[in-house]
Structure formats: C-alpha cells, structure tokens
Amino acid sequence: MITLRQLFTVFGHDPQWQKFATASTQPMVSVYLRKLGDKDIETLTCFDIELQAAMSDQPEDRKAKAKSCMSHLLTWAKEQGRQVPTIDEELKPEPKPERRYVKKCTRQGDVQIPRPKSDIDALTMEEWQEDTRWRTGNITPETSSKGWKNGKRIYKDGWRATIQVNGIKYHHRAKTRQECKEWVKAVLSKKILPTDNKADWWKMEQRKDEAARIDEMVISAAEESSIVYEYRRTGDTTELFDYVTKRLLPHMVYYCAHSLNMGKEHTLSAARQAVGLILTRIVGGRPITNITFTCKHMLRIHKNRGDFWYYEKAPKDVKMMVNQIDFAPLADVWKLTKDKRI
Secondary structure, X not given: OOEHHHHHHHHHOOOOOHHHHHHOHHHHHHHHHHXXXXXXXXXXXXXXXXXXXXXXXXXXXXXXXXXXXXXXXXXXXXXXXXXXXXXXXXXXXXXXXXXXXXXXXXXXXXXXXXXXXHHHHOOOHHHHHHOOOOOOOEEEEEEEEEEEEOOEEEEEEEEEEEEEEOOEEEEEEEOOHHHHHHHHHHHHOOOOOOOOOHHHHHHHHHHHHHHHHHHHHHHHHHHHHHHHHHHXXXXXXXXXXXXXXXXXXXXXXXXXXXXXXXXXXXHHHHHHHHHHHHHHHHHOOOOOOOHHHHHHHXXXXXXXXXXXXXXXXXXXXXXXXXXXXXXXXXXXXXXXXXXXXX
C-alpha cells in the first residue's frame, strides 16, 4: 500500500522534479494532502481529486498550483508503473492566455485589431530591405536613476534613439549621441534590423572586415620577413631604415596614441626606443620576421613597466641610425590621432 503522501514524497526526491515539488509543497498540503494524504493511490479516483479541489476553501491561485502539481505527479507515477487514476482534462493546468497587442486607432471609426506578439518578432532582413517607405529616426536625451548613495539619488545622463516601423517603436540607448546617430544610420541603410542592438551590429561589422584585416597582417608579415632576409643576405640597411622611418614609426605612434593612450612626449620616446631595440636585435642576428608584432608587444610592456631600461645597451651604430630619424612629422601624426581625425 502506498499513500498519496508517500507518493508525493518520492516524487519530491526525483532530481528532475525536486525543485518543482518543493515549490508546490504548501499548495499540495493545504488542498489535497490534509484530506487525501493517507488514502491508497490504487483506490484514489479522479472524482475524489476533483471533489476535494472543489470543496477546498483555499484561494484560486493556490488551487491552480495544487492542480498543476497533481497533474504532473499522476503523470510521473504512471511513467513509473504505478496504478494511478487517469488524468482528467480538468486537472491539466490551463495554458496561459497569449499576450496580445492592440493597434491604436489613428482615425475616428478605426477598429482595434488584436495583433499577436509573434508578428512583431517576425520582421526578417528580406522584408526590411523590401520596405522602401521613407523614415527618419529621433534622438533625444534622457536621464535615469542609478540608485541611492549617501542618502541622495544618483542620476546618469544618456541618449535614446527611436525609430518607428509598421506602427511599432524600436529604441536604442547609448552613452553618447554619436552612437545613437550611427545606430539610426545603420538601420535606415538596411545594414541591420531595428531589433539589432549595438553588440550585434558591431559584431557584424567586425566580421566583414576580419578577412581583409587578416590578409593585411599576412602581407605585412611577409613583407617584413623579406626585408629582414634581404638585410641578412647583403648587409645593407638602406631598405630596412626606409621601412622603419616611413611606415613602422607612424604606425607605432598611432598605436601609442590611439590604443595605449600615451602622451606626446611619452609616445615619441617609447616609439624611438622600441625601434632602436628592434634594430638592435636584427643587427645582432636575431631572426625577427614580424617587426610590427614584436614592436607592439614591446610597447605594451613599456606601458606596464614605464621604461625601456635596457635601451642604453644598444650598439652605437644603432643609436646613430635612430638619431638620424626626423621625429617632427611623427608629432603631427600623434596630434591628428588624438584629435581622432584619422
């Protein structure tokens, strides 16, 4: 003999249903187990279960939870081979009503037509590109609360971009107005859907440029390897010096100013020392094939440590070579970079 209470206890120890049974314990006890807990499940009928639920004075929400748990309990017991009453349709939990959105009336006499939520999410890129109607976005400042601190409410300022498509308003929030403007521009140019957020949009743009960026890295590494090989074969530093002064140094100045956020004097000093160390290794016979990658790595180390203390050990001919470089144009490169003109 197995009682309903014992069956519910075993049901609650099933790992798949343990969390659900724990949350349903109080409704089950107050609606069913107090009266039917000691009854044998083989003699229990659906009529007894329905009658007990009807006679219970518990609130309707508690009854609904108990009915749902009883339905799952009987289904589980039947799967375990127990002789339990067949689940009646009335015991099955009622599905939640579908949330529907109503289109606002725009003119007198318009009829409000319910619109399922799924219709909103059904906008595809093909449909969005075929929609040629003229639209414009709206960008407005907004202020929101960040909570309380020291008894005072803290506010933060931001911007919100809004665009309306088929009577539905889509929003995009950002810290700056420029970000909202770029989002609206991307939506209107049909590059992204109105539902795409900033992360999705940037990820798509990065994927488009990734192949070209990788090709440039491979070509640059191959070109630098060729220059180093030519120097090792002939011993002539002309081509190597021209590459360092005309192409590598401007790129390193841009990297220091844009990525490492160094100041003007700090940038010029670090770039000069990094190039000097690169030339020291090449002249010393060390096989550096990817000059740009190695130089960036050294600059990141310099950013963390604060100095290239071993630059003083560079050979005199390397220092003379570095001292011949005109750094005046590089100062202009740093200024343009900090002004975000390039």
